[in-house]
Amino acid sequence: MSLTPELIQSTYAAIKPATVITPTVHASRLSLQLGFDLYLKLENLQHTNAFKARGALAKLLTLTEDERKAGVIACSAGNHAQGVAYHASLLGIPSIIVMPEGTPFNKVKRTGDFGAEVILHGTGFDESVQFTLDMARDKGMTFIHPFDDPTVAAGQGSVAIEMLEQEPDLDTIVVPIGGGGLIAGIAVAAKSIKPDIQIIGAQAETFDAVKAAIDGTEAQNKGKTLAEGIAVRAPAQTHIETIRALVDRVETASETEIEEAIFDLLSHEKLVAEGAAGAGLAVIKNNAEAFKGKKVGLVVCGGNIDSRMLSTLILRGLVRDGRITRLTFEIDDTPGQLSDISRIIGESGANVIEVIHQRMMQTVALKQAELEIVIEARDLLHVKEIVANLRGAGYTLRTDNPLV
Template sequence: MELTPDLIRSTYDAIKPATTRTPVVKAARLSLHLGIDLYLKLENLQHTNAFKARGALAKLLTLSEAERAAGVIACSAGNHAQGVAYHATRLGIPSTIVMPEGTPFNKVKRTEEFGAEVVLHGRGFDESVQFTLDMARDKGMTFIHPFDDPVVAAGQGSVALEMLEQEPDLDTIVVPIGGGGLIAGMAMAAKSVKPEIEIVGAQAESFDAVRARFYQVPTEFGAMTLAEGIAVKEPAEANLAIISRYVDRVDSASEAEIEDAIFDILSDEKLVCEGAAGAGLAVIKKHRDRFKGKKVGLVICGGNIDSRLLSTLILRGLMRDGRIARLTFEIDDTPGQLSNISRIIGDAGANVIEVIHQRMMQSVSLKRAELDVVIEARDKEHVQAILAKLSDAGFAVRLDADPV
């Protein structure tokens, strides 16, 4: 079987009853800030909070009664795992998920909560997949690949059909790329409906295998990426062939750009997204001139970001915006200094949220002390105004650029 527009349409019809028709919303603030007309396809509101549930269900619906009874197995660190587990349990099919060793506990727990048996093996997808295939063979289970399967890619392609039903006048769709299943399915589906539409792929710079193949340039893989859902070293050859035919451009973004993009989506649109979706917006921001005057759709492909990671990301984003700042003082070790500093900061319209006052662990003279004050301000300009007021009052103060 190969991926075709007809397969995507029939798959879309098959999965419709058990998938969420996720909304396409205008990104009002992002559109204003970027100067483009941007629309978001909220697959983070899909079952299991990611588009992967579509492809997983599509494959499960093709199984025979004997295959259902024998069970299914998948290899995934997150979204595909939860998509398979959720729909397999709903359909009464036993499921086993192989996850790399070191997978965050919350991902293991969420997958188990959906009813799957989780087995930990390998350091990443590429190391775990052969173990999964061997286990499938030995136990007679059906292996559900996260992207190298035409039925799975057809399920993911339903995202494009849905988008163009909701916003038929889109000029461009930006799609994150890992193994290539999502963009292969979406590109083929979109071009079958609207041949002139532009499809742009987005990757993390540290895992840009598809971009390297697309432009025939070398790639160097990094050890880690915030966009872990698209951290794939070996995309499917079948998907690459479709991408070369139907995708117009593939761009990549750095880790800093992806981090900024996730914060922008959260701050401007009040939406939680994971790193893969952040890569999509990062590419749009990086090449915004190419999108001027176009109606652009971006797939928010998932929202399963670790809460601790998100917390740190938010704090770092607030510091970059100047809404949280750490001021370091060298003060006389005499009564009233902290009170005066707090008064000046408060009178300037900012709020003190943390104070670290040390006498022992420092290099200043014995009769002086170092004081760190974390403040909440309106923006960078407000912080600079506060620094000026403190300096005018005689305080030696500097802005600390390190994360809180």
């Protein structure tokens, strides 16, 4: 079986009754910032909060009665696991999900909550997948691959059908790439509906296997990435060929750019997006000049980001924007210094949210003290104004923001 427009259309017809037709919305604030119309396909609102539920359901619906009774097995640490577990449970199909050891507990719990038996094995996908294949053979279960399957890719391709029904004037669709199933399905579907549409892939710099295969360079495939959902070392070769034939280009984004993009989606559009979607927006921001005058669509492929990581990311974003800044003073250890500094900060329109006052460390002169004050301000310009006011009053200070 090969990935064709006909397969994608028939697969969409099969999964549509049990699939959320997610909206494609105009990103008004980001569009103003970027200088062109940006539209977001909100697959973070899909069942299990990711597009993967489409492909999982597509594959499950092709099983014979005997295969359903025997059950299914999948290997995944994230969205594919939850998609398979969710739809298998609804269809009454037993499911086992193998997840690497060290998978965050919340992901293990959510997958189990959807009705799957969860088995932890291996240190990563590459180690876990062979164990999963062996178990599938021994138990007579059907293995559902997260991307290297034309039916799964056809289910993911239904995203493009909806996007072009909702916004037929799109000139470009930007798609995050991991194993290649999503972009292969979207490219085949979109080009069959609108042949002149541009399809651009987005990867993390640290996991650029598809871009490397297209460009003929050595893949990085190392380190950690916020875009863990697309951190795939071995994409499907069949999808690489589809990408080579139908995708206009593949771009990468750095970890800093991905982090900033996730924060932008949250702060500007009030959307919780995972790292893979952040890679897509980062690529769009990096190529903003080329998109002037065009209507660009981004697949917000999922919203399953760890809550602790998200809280840290938000704080770092606020620091980066100057809305939270730490000011460090060297002051005379005399009464009234703290109250005077607080008065100047308050009169400047900022809020003091934390104070650390210490005089015990050897780096501080005996008759002096070091004072750290964390303030909440409007933006970087406001911080610069506050710092100028404090220095004008005779205080020596430094900030933790290199832009101030």
